[in-house]
Amino acid sequence: MRDNPMRDNPRSRSAARATRLAAALTAATEHRWPVVPGTLAVGGQCSCGDPDCPVPGAHPHDPPLLAATTDARMVRWWWEQRCPDAPLLVATGRTVSAVSLPAAAGARALAFLAALRLPLGPVMAMPGRYAMLVAPYSLDALGEMLAQLPWVPGSLRYHGSGGFLPLPPGGGAGDRVRWVLPPRQGADGGVWLPQVGPLLGELVAAAVQLDSGRSTY
Numbered sequence: 001m002r003d004n005p006m007r008d009n010p011r012s013r014s015a016a017r018a019t020r021l022a023a024a025l026t027a028a029t030e031h032r033w034p035v036v037p038g039t040l041a042v043g044g045q046c047s048c049g050d051p052d053c054p055v056p057g058a059h060p061h062d063p064p065l066l067a068a069t070t071d072a073r074m075v076r077w078w079w080e081q082r083c084p085d086a087p088l089l090v091a092t093g094r095t096v097s098a099v100s101l102p103a104a105a106g107a108r109a110l111a112f113l114a115a116l117r118l119p120l121g122p123v124m125a126m127p128g129r130y131a132m133l134v135a136p137y138s139l140d141a142l143g144e145m146l147a148q149l150p151w152v153p154g155s156l157r158y159h160g161s162g163g164f165l166p167l168p169p170g171g172g173a174g175d176r177v178r179w180v181l182p183p184r185q186g187a188d189g190g191v192w193l194p195q196v197g198p199l200l201g202e203l204v205a206a207a208v209q210l211d212s213g214r215s216t217y
Helices: 010-030 072-082 103-115 139-147 196-211
Strands: 035-037 088-092 097-102 123-126 129-134 157-159 163-166 178-181
Touching: 010 035, 010 072, 010 088, 035 072, 097 103, 097 163, 097 196, 103 123, 103 129, 103 196, 123 163, 129 196, 139 196, 157 163
Parallel strands: none
Antiparallel strands: 035 088, 088 163, 097 129, 097 157, 123 129, 123 178
16 A cells, blocks of 8 residues: 555645545444444554554554444544544444455446346445445355355455445545445435345346356456
8 A cells, every 4th residue: 555645735634534534424424334443554564553464554453343333423533533544444244235346347247237227226446346335134144145146256255244344535545435326315314225135146147248157357
């Protein structure tokens, strides 16, 4: 990861902090997603203190993932007082989960799914990957659904219970995260999220259609 190019520009840094705080409050209070600050990468080293950290920056550490919350007061304190430059992470498995795949494949699959008029929830573009947000699922239920599919791309990743994802605008080290399809409000508030089952099936169908049954992921 790169150091933040805005770190020596107080005005840009202040604007970036305000953007992160607003995004964190929106995710926690409007979307009802539990959020937590992530670590930062400084000079190639992770702020978690582990010199051999395999993923320097943008992973939970202090506070831990279990501290993720929708409480606006805690969210405001974290990003105003404690760690204003921290990236925004959402804890998956409680009120939101996700399936992600490499970015090039994700963009193609998204176009195919849209052509089928399959209702989709929020979709994020992260460095190198696309993440499709879905309703929470259990690992057991996911395993049963995957077992019924004829072929599953090995690079699909499943972000369920105990997982996390970065949310826009991304980390303070220049790793941008953006909405491809932004969240939209559900009938009972929060964010409308599709079930993972139909999405998994169509992702496989899209891969077969686009790659003649051969994975290029």
